[in-house]
Amino acid sequence: MSVFFAACSTTPTTTSTLDQARGDFAAAQSNPRVAASAPVEFKAAADALDRANAAAAKKESLNDIDKLAYIAKQKIATAQEIAKQKQAEADVANAGRQRDEIRLEARTAEANQARSAADKARMSAEEAKAQADAARLQAEAATNSARDEQAKSAALQQQLNDLQAKQTDRGLVITLSDVLFNVDRAELSAEGMRTAQKMADVLLQEPQSAVLIEGFTDSTGTSAHNMELSQRRAESVRNALIGLGVKSDKIATRGYGEAYPVAANTDAGSRQLNRRVEIVLSQNGAPIANRR
Template identity: 85%
Template sequence: MAVLFAACSTTPTTTSLLDQTRADFMAAQSTPSVAANAPLEFKAASDALDRANAAAAKKDSLDEIDKLAYLAKQKIATAQEVAKQKQAENEMANAGRQRDEIRLEARTAEANQAKSQANLAKADADAARAQADAAANSARDEAAKNAALQQQLADLQAKQTDRGLVITLNDVLFNVDRAELSAEGMRTVQKMADVLLQEPQSAVLIEGFTDSTGSADHNLQLSQRRAEAVRNALIGLGVKSDKIATRGYGEAFPVASNADAGSRQLNRRVEIVLSQNGAPIANRH
């Protein structure tokens, strides 16, 4: 009995309020947000509970123990309330940040879309400018080409007729009474080829003529051979053969009388007729 009495006398005194306070403290302690969001308040609650536990250990009066336990319970409640408020504030802050992030993402998406549209508009403008520049360059090139062609035709003394453009090769471009082109004749034919290569749609008719000296049969054959010589020279310079026709007229269709040497020289000629826009070349009448 003495031993039992001694054991009971060393057991710390407690009260139901202190037990509730200890339970409240354990619940608060097991909630991470309390220590995280209300560290000072939770420390104050812990210190107050330690004082109540110390009073119980010293077997102070029940009133004193309950008084200290009540104070500790209030501080635990305060810590929990502060933690709740801080948690709510944090959640509101997080919601605000999320809202700001969403708004920023939306503005960024709008900015990116606007930038993309601006880039597309710039690309369209650049393409249009490039197309305009290309058209302008093409027009300048075409104008330069036409100017060069007109100059070449002027150098060849081309004349516009109802049958088309006519370029005349004089007798001096051939060897005497022969169908071979002289060196000067080849240079003239080269100029002619340059023109024809720039006018791929033009049909070409090469017509040969002689004066009235000699037999009609000889003159007809000579005029044909000279027309063929010019045709062969043009083909050798790159002009397509299927666009060139020849015809020898001999002493027919003179452009001057055959009464003197000067007139007869004018009649000894080769005329090259260029059709316009691929139109057929009309026959001589």
């Protein structure tokens, strides 16, 4: 019996309430949020549990131990509840921050979309302006080109008028009288060279036109002499035009002598009309038809 009482005297005294308090404390202690969120309350709970454990170790009355254990249990519950509240508050705050971040991201995305739309609109406006400017410049260029062409055409027509050009079924025909040559000679006179210059100015503006230079004489003299003189005069005009910049491959010559008179050879005036050089310009590069 003395051994039994001795054994009983070393067994710590406890109660179900104390055991529950110890379990609750262990659970709270394993949750780092309790100590972090309610440090004061958690320490108060630990101190209360220490007092209950101390009372149990001293084998105080079960009623006193229960009271101390209950107090510890309540303080542990308080610490856990405060930790839960603070965690809930933190969750609410975090949710609010996340909501604010989402709203901010949405507003940022809207602003970016608006900026992108504005940039696209600006680029479209700039492109439209560039196209309008290009169209305006093109229209101005076309107008200037048309004006230049009209001016060139008018100038060309004036030059042709000055040369007394005539439209025929073979093309434009310009007649050079024999006064542009010395008597019975093929060399162009100074006046003949000035006329050749006018002719070259016309031909240089019509690079596609083919040119045929035809020489004619009156009926005086032998046929052989007249044929040779008409050819030499046609060649003289050709050489003058080439020297003034007209391409040689565009110019052909032909001497007809006394053939194809334009007036009777009965007097000096009519014979002078027959002594001539005719320059035929094709139209649009078409070949020049032979004389009929």
